[in-house]
Amino acid sequence: MSAASRAPLRSNRTRRVRRAALTAGAALAALLVSACGSGGTSGGGGNTNFVTGTDGIATVAEGERTPAPDLSGKTIAGKTLDVADYKGKVVVLNVWGSWCNPCRAEAKYFAKVSKAYAGKGVQFVGINTRDATSGAALAFEKDFGITYPSLYDPTGKLLLRFKKGTLNPQAVPTTLVLDRDGKIAARSLSALSEERLLKMLKPVVAEK
Structure with missing residues (x-):
């Protein structure tokens, strides 16, 4: 094969390598955002019905809200839990991991507020994700004085149940x-x- 005929092959191969690198880079970036971020933007298209304030908190008016998906399974303590059993209460869901520094930064506030609102019709529930073992998660809860239950979701299956375009994690x-x-x-x-x-x-607590 002549040098002239080999040139187009090298060019095509180079383009393929570049495309693969770009695709891998985009996937990695998405993983890093979902893995442990300090913030994010709302996803989905069309009429999402929610408004995000300058403080990063997104809210939905009472008549336009969507139900949370089935969130049930084993807790990090090995007990069975179904978030639907708390219907009638306001539920605070916190997605966290023991490996996540921002999660550590906020944990003391969740421990404090959950205890303050325990008798006010409010239930806190954690969703622990991407911890390879529940031992690390249990140690995290002990360190920060967290007493409410957390579903154990190491592969993120529960999080994928939320519909796109809603207030999903x-x-x-x-x-x-x-x-x-x-x-x-x-x-x-x-x-x-x-x-x-x-x-x-x-x-939400003030709603009747």
Whole structure:
């Protein structure tokens, strides 16, 4: 084969390698955002019915909310839990991992607020994800004084049940507030201070 005929082959091969590198880079970027981010943007198209404020908290009006998906399974302590059993209460869902630094930053606030609202019709539930073993997750809860249960979701299967275009989890940590009918009322895609957590929670608790 002449040098002239080999040139187009090298050119095609180079283009293929570049395309593969770009695809891999995009996939890696998406993984990093979902793995442990300090924030994110809302996904989905069309009329999503939610509004994101300048504080990064997205909210949905009462009549336009969508139900949370089936969130049931084993907790990191090995017990059975179904979030639907808490219907009638306001539920705070926190997606976290023991490996996630922003999750560590917000954990003390979740421990404090969950105890303060325990007798006010509010239930906190964690969704622990991407921890290879439940041991690391249990140690995290002990370190930060977290007493509410957490579903164990190491591969993220529970998170994939949320529909695109809704207030779905897109980062770790993500916090969702469900109203008393089990519908998603608010979402944050970043670590929360006590002030911002209460800003999400109080309006939903006040609903009748």
